[in-house]
Amino acid sequence: MDLNLSPQELSFRDEVRGWLSANLPDDLRAKVLDYQELSKEDLLRWHRTLAARGWVAPAWPVEWGGTGWSAVERYIFEEETAMAGAPPVVPFGVTMCAQVLLKFGSDAQKKRFLPRIYNGDDFWCQGYSEPGSGSDLASLKTRAERRGDEYVVNGQKIWTTLGHYGDWIFCLVRTDSGTSKRQEGISFLLIDMNTPGITVRPLILLDEGHEVNEVFFDDVRVPAENLVYEENQGWTVAKYLLGHERLNTGRIGQSRREILRLRELAARTLVRGRPLLDDVRFRDRLSRVEIELMALEITNMLFFDEMRLNGKIGPEVSMHKNRGTEIQQAITELMMQAVGPRAQAFKPIRYDGFDEFMASSASRYFNFRKTSIYAGSNEIQRNIFAKMALGL
């Protein structure tokens, strides 16, 4: 065991760093660092840049475009892209749908969808939650009725992140409502969002931002060939995907970047002529978050290394989701505190020394309350861990 980076790992880091400084466009970087909304075009432009380099889907099998990187190389890549201020690779295609197809999809489905996901030809989104089915996902009601070689879908999904950008949506639908166990009778369906009968309606969050939507299905006709895995066996697929969804929620590189910016802000913010960073009460709160993040980085790498060795996602991923999101929330809280009374202004007027990133601190604080709710609330994660890891 050795947790110091090897010379090879350091040179890989330099390679990634060098490539990013040459290929990450300034306008995208500025938008990310100022927390500006990223358009569909922004997201896909970066996605395609990574795809052209062969780095958009490191975790995939090599024959489909994966990089074959070790857990450490993947971590270095994540960290460097986040530190550089690169836009995120939207997870719904690369991390979620593709992983499902790789595990459960037919050869025809893999050939049809994976290259398009890789190249950023389609924007994917996720159709899981429903108004009556949040934590209790298996109670979902959206129906898909088989008619000939089509399914006819009726119902409603909610919290559809970036659904307004979506070209395709993967959905959990009920194909049999007469089963004794609710987990049976669910199927996993890929739906082209340009199909007639689909309506996307914005849900404005408390920070007044538009990132999630309601999606309505009204007699939407879906070719039967878009069924992934077996009819009524979708719950198996759903659980597999949820593991991958949680893998994505730690956002350690982003947190590291935000802590550095928070340090800078606290160093130049004066309180009675002294830097806020030297205020013991503030500084200790910041240190605790930083230490927790240092630990989580290693916890995550140990976990990814285990995953590489035994080929599956352990239940510990639930705990990483919790710690990762708690850290993100703590950072937004400290950031708002560091900004001070000016944080009250909504989209405040800019003045010297007060930039976009400071102006958005309160909005981000409000927005980030979502992290302990989405991808399975942190309470649900504890339930999962208690059952799967502790046998309670």
Next chain:
Amino acid sequence: MDFQYTEEQQLLADSVARLAEQHYDFEARKRVIASEAGHSAEAWRQLAELGLTALTLPAEHGGFDGGALDMVATMETLGQSLMLEPLVSTVGLGARLIARLGHNAQRQALLPAVAEGSLILALAHSEHDSRHDPAQVSTRAELHAGGWRLRGAKSLVIDAPLAGKLIVSARTAGESAEAAGLSLFVVDASASGLRMNTLRTQDNRRAADLTLEGVQLPADALLGEAGQAYEAIVEALDFATVLACAEAVGAMRSANLATLEYLKTRRQFGVPIGSFQALQHRLVDMFVSAEQARSITLLACSRVDAAALGELAVAERMRTVSAAKVKVSEAARHVGQEAIQLHGGMGMTQEMKVAHTFKRLTMIAQTLGDADWHLERFAANS
């Protein structure tokens, strides 16, 4: 980076685990506590036989040139079984300082005996007003009769009653709280003028308050050069700190597994209490705390080893060690307190191992710099 223990590290930990099972179960440990010696000579002999007293010593003096990472799995096992053996005092502090500061003759005179298990050491450094500050030393050493004469007092020297030799810090120059002017001396436990008031710690270790009333030492009792010991002391304290962190990680694992078992077997209202969500969530958080503590301990061990090889700046070592001690101290308190609470009344009794694990965890948090002290040092080096 490499995340797996080497085969050697794993085999060693397995051997220590077997040793713990055979010679250090909860009942055997009670007998050790009640014994005159305060530790198990037999367990110590076997630890030495396994090479643990030699592992981190220099190869030219009977050791294996190992680092903190080589000790981690073993320290975890020690923590799980609550072993009372003076490993941290002897190899973590005493031998580390002899190896770093001593002249070749001093090293050759002492380290092979440590390696083979025949010499136990203790570091007599802290004083009544030191709290956690390694520079807060008032004990003085003066040139006298061709050697050195020591006057002063040392507070709560862990394992002193077990030790054959004490490594005693004293000022050859400067005032208390100054880094410069600190020196270390090798003092025989039976030296005349050395008074030892022995005591028992809350977690059943043996310790002593020392009074040095003009202890006369030969010139070669001084380790290395006069007045230059401070940085080596801080390094050894860092090394001992990560070993203590690893021990705490093992103790936390033990507390967590005991609590899990209790939640599965204890029945109230006709069901196992582990079926209650309020308790499940608390236990899950205990496991998370312990896991985070382990991760940062491993990181700190790596940093200590890299810095010892000159591959990492001292400030970065101190920053990471302090991060680890903050996290471990707070996790130790969290896990310890919750383990007692979830065991209910039973956790309050001497009969349960978990109560002793709680006490050990509490004392580890209290020693080698508490969370607040390390928070300060973390920030100073960030």
